[in-house]
Amino acid sequence: MLSERTRKNNQNTHNFRYFPWGNILTAHCYEEGCSLEEGDIALEICAQDDPVFDRTAKTASFDGLAAFNAETGLNLSEDDIVYYRWNPELETDVNTYFITITGQGNYGDTNLIYWNITKAANTGTVTIKGTDEEGRKVYDGKAVEPVLTLPEELPANGPAVTYKYWKKMGSYWSGHGDIAPKDAGKYKVEIYIPESANYNSRTIEYEFEILQRPVTITPIA
Numbered sequence: 001m002l003s004e005r006t007r008k009n010n011q012n013t014h015n016f017r018y019f020p021w022g023n024i025l026t027a028h029c030y031e032e033g034c035s036l037e038e039g040d041i042a043l044e045i046c047a048q049d050d051p052v053f054d055r056t057a058k059t060a061s062f063d064g065l066a067a068f069n070a071e072t073g074l075n076l077s078e079d080d081i082v083y084y085r086w087n088p089e090l091e092t093d094v095n096t097y098f099i100t101i102t103g104q105g106n107y108g109d110t111n112l113i114y115w116n117i118t119k120a121a122n123t124g125t126v127t128i129k130g131t132d133e134e135g136r137k138v139y140d141g142k143a144v145e146p147v148l149t150l151p152e153e154l155p156a157n158g159p160a161v162t163y164k165y166w167k168k169m170g171s172y173w174s175g176h177g178d179i180a181p182k183d184a185g186k187y188k189v190e191i192y193i194p195e196s197a198n199y200n201s202r203t204i205e206y207e208f209e210i211l212q213r214p215v216t217i218t219p220i221a
């Protein structure tokens with residue numbers, strides 16, 4: 001990881017070796033009487049702590065780049081920040097990365113920082129087919145059908161979405177199992193959404209009501 005580079009500029013002759021440590025790449029000059037404080041000039045890689053997936057590009061940046069380039073004579077840019085995926089098979093930005101600097105080749109192996117882009121909270125929503133805005137529908141003799149809207153598809157071979165129903169009995173909820181109700185009453189459904197490529201698993205609850213169908217009496221003419 002050590003290498004040398006001698007560089008002349010207007011004020012000094014520097015004789016640098018480069019030391020990557022954490023998210024800092026330090027150039028240390030071994031010339032006596034170097035103009036740099038402690039003989040060091042540092043470049044910092046800045047990356048937001050464990051950003052959450054949100055479909056926007058996540059990138060790291062440099063702090064101190066202009067001064068570092070000026071002293072060392074390197075010509076680093078943010079294009080020289082490279083992201084290696086810990087699991088290259090994942091077809092998503094959600095991954096662990098290690099970030100290195102490349103492009104100049106004279107400071108060796110700079111495995112600088114580990115970085116996680118984490119899954120987002122699942123924003124899935126549920127309604128019951130045929131209900132109004134308050135979650136009510138009139139009895140039609142058919143079992144209710146939940147309609148799930150997810151931010152992305154679930155993995156084909158992963159765990160399934162599960163549904164659990166509860167019926168309101170006075171002041172408490174009585175378990176109704178996984179059988180979608182059809183009879184009049186107040187219910188809630190608890191839906192477990194498994195995790196997907198970019199989103200965490202989540203359980204959501206939705207309350208709905210099946211109203212009794214009004215009886216229509218047709219008078220005999």
Ligand SMILES: [Zn+2]
Nearest residue numbers: 014029031034
């Ligand atoms: Zn120097």
